[in-house]
Amino acid sequence: MDFDLSDEHELLRSTVREFAEQRIAPVAEELDREHRFPYDIVAGLAELGLMGIPFPEEYEGAGGDTLAYAIAIEELTRIDSSVAITVAAHTSLGTMPIFLYGNDEQKREWLPDLASGRKLAAFALTEPEAGSDAGATRTSADLRDGSWIVNGSKLFITNAGTDITACVTITARTGEDEISNIVVPNGTDGYEISEPMRKMGWRASDTRELSFRDCAVPEKNLLGERGAGYRQFLEILDGGRISVAAMGVGLAQGAYDLAAAYARERRQFGQPISKFQAIQFKLADIATELEAGRALVYRAAWLKDQGRPYGLAAAMAKLFTGELAHRAANHALQIHGGYGFMDEYAISRLYRDQKVLEIGEGTNEVQRLVIARHLGF
Ligand SMILES: Cc1cc2nc3c(=O)[nH]c(=O)nc-3n(C[C@H](O)[C@H](O)[C@H](O)COP(=O)(O)OP(=O)(O)OC[C@H]3O[C@@H](n4cnc5c(N)ncnc54)[C@H](O)[C@@H]3O)c2cc1C
Numbered sequence: 001m002d003f004d005l006s007d008e009h010e011l012l013r014s015t016v017r018e019f020a021e022q023r024i025a026p027v028a029e030e031l032d033r034e035h036r037f038p039y040d041i042v043a044g045l046a047e048l049g050l051m052g053i054p055f056p057e058e059y060e061g062a063g064g065d066t067l068a069y070a071i072a073i074e075e076l077t078r079i080d081s082s083v084a085i086t087v088a089a090h091t092s093l094g095t096m097p098i099f100l101y102g103n104d105e106q107k108r109e110w111l112p113d114l115a116s117g118r119k120l121a122a123f124a125l126t127e128p129e130a131g132s133d134a135g136a137t138r139t140s141a142d143l144r145d146g147s148w149i150v151n152g153s154k155l156f157i158t159n160a161g162t163d164i165t166a167c168v169t170i171t172a173r174t175g176e177d178e179i180s181n182i183v184v185p186n187g188t189d190g191y192e193i194s195e196p197m198r199k200m201g202w203r204a205s206d207t208r209e210l211s212f213r214d215c216a217v218p219e220k221n222l223l224g225e226r227g228a229g230y231r232q233f234l235e236i237l238d239g240g241r242i243s244v245a246a247m248g249v250g251l252a253q254g255a256y257d258l259a260a261a262y263a264r265e266r267r268q269f270g271q272p273i274s275k276f277q278a279i280q281f282k283l284a285d286i287a288t289e290l291e292a293g294r295a296l297v298y299r300a301a302w303l304k305d306q307g308r309p310y311g312l313a314a315a316m317a318k319l320f321t322g323e324l325a326h327r328a329a330n331h332a333l334q335i336h337g338g339y340g341f342m343d344e345y346a347i348s349r350l351y352r353d354q355k356v357l358e359i360g361e362g363t364n365e366v367q368r369l370v371i372a373r374h375l376g377f
Contacts, residue, residue: 009068016071016072020080021079025080034204035198038086039163043117053091060116061116066239074253082205088246091243092236101224102224106183119164123157139173139212146218148172150191150212154168157207158206159205159206160208166186174226175227178226180227181222183217192212194208244357244361248297252324259332286327290324292324293317318362319368322367326358329347
């Protein structure tokens with residue numbers, strides 16, 4: 001057994017860390033306050049090849065593995081979750097379905113722009129009446145004269161409405177008990193995108209409501225087989241969970257780093273608060289749980305890279321790290337005292353950003369259901 005990362009993985013970590021500290025950290029608070037999408041940062045990430053890490057070079061991706069992708073997402077989240085989710089949703093949810101299920105023509109049409117980061121993509125599963133019960137999708141797509149006529153709505157969709165979004169892959173009912181995935185290009189008549197939704201966290205990321213009214217999409221935009229949509233989106237969510245789990249580790253690490261630095265600096269009762277055992281114990285707990293969380297995430301990524309079943313490992317990693325990020329942000333803010341409650345302290349943003357890690361890509365309850373099912377219950 002070898003717990004060391006390869007030289008390439010270490011190099012990737014230091015490259016992303018440097019970018020996050022130099023380019024993202026100085027503007028993260030402002031972007032969050034102004035709910036402003038980070039176009040310049042996305043362009044910078046694209047230049048570094050970080051908008052398409054797990055896709056082959058023939059499609060302008062970086063040709064990396066899942067572990068590399070997880071490390072990059074972890075490092076971005078350590079500094080800012082809005083940027084990290086923009087990359088993660090674009091990669092795992094937006095681009096991956098086209099890579100996995102698209103035919104040659106679809107891949108040639110979409111992947112170079114997406115994997116290079118010139119354009120963004122989104123994946124729209126959630127609807128007002130279909131959240132955890134994603135199979136209850138009501139959006140319909142009827143095949144008429146060579147087009148899918150789409151009607152329905154989607155909710156909370158990441159990356160759907162930026163100036164550089166190329167498309168959204170939607171799940172739609174194409175028959176009774178039949179769900180399929182269809183790529184809808186932005187700008188298609190009948191496809192409307194709401195203003196950005198106002199959120200508690202991830203405020204610089206793009207989250208929209210989508211509505212489709214007699215929206216005609218070319219028949220050729222069906223991804224994979226008709227009726228395979230349910231199986232496809234379960235597989236997409238399994239993979240996506242590794243990146244959201246990496247976000248949990250990154251956020252917990254960021255919270256730890258902020259709290260450790262603050263504890264060394266802040267003096268009360270004539271000494272740095274880091275001298276108090278009560279503070280040390282909080283930091284010791286976060287550091288210990290971080291090791292466990294990181295090991296779960298890297299193992300899930302490794303299993304996927306080995307081509308072995310990874311659904312159980314991904315769900316466990318996602319559940320554990322979502323709860324870890326929650327505890328870590330809470331402890332870290334407590335260590336900051338009243339200053340931590342102020343917007344200019346980064347920990348207040350991490351505290352708000354953390355919560356959705358226990359909700360998106362399957363709530364904690366859904367992860368427990370998935371894990372129990374894998375255990376045979
Ligand atoms: C910021 C943000 C970005 C998002 N981005 C995307 C995106 O890009 N694409 C997309 O498709 N979706 C996206 N989502 C949607 C997200 O995946 C859903 O919010 C999530 O799956 C939960 O669905 P829901 O919100 O409808 O909650 P519900 O399913 O209504 O759940 C409400 C509560 O009931 C619990 N519950 C539900 N069913 C069960 C059960 N069987 N047993 C026990 N408890 C249960 C849940 O765990 C939860 O606590 C995003 C959400 C947010 C907040």
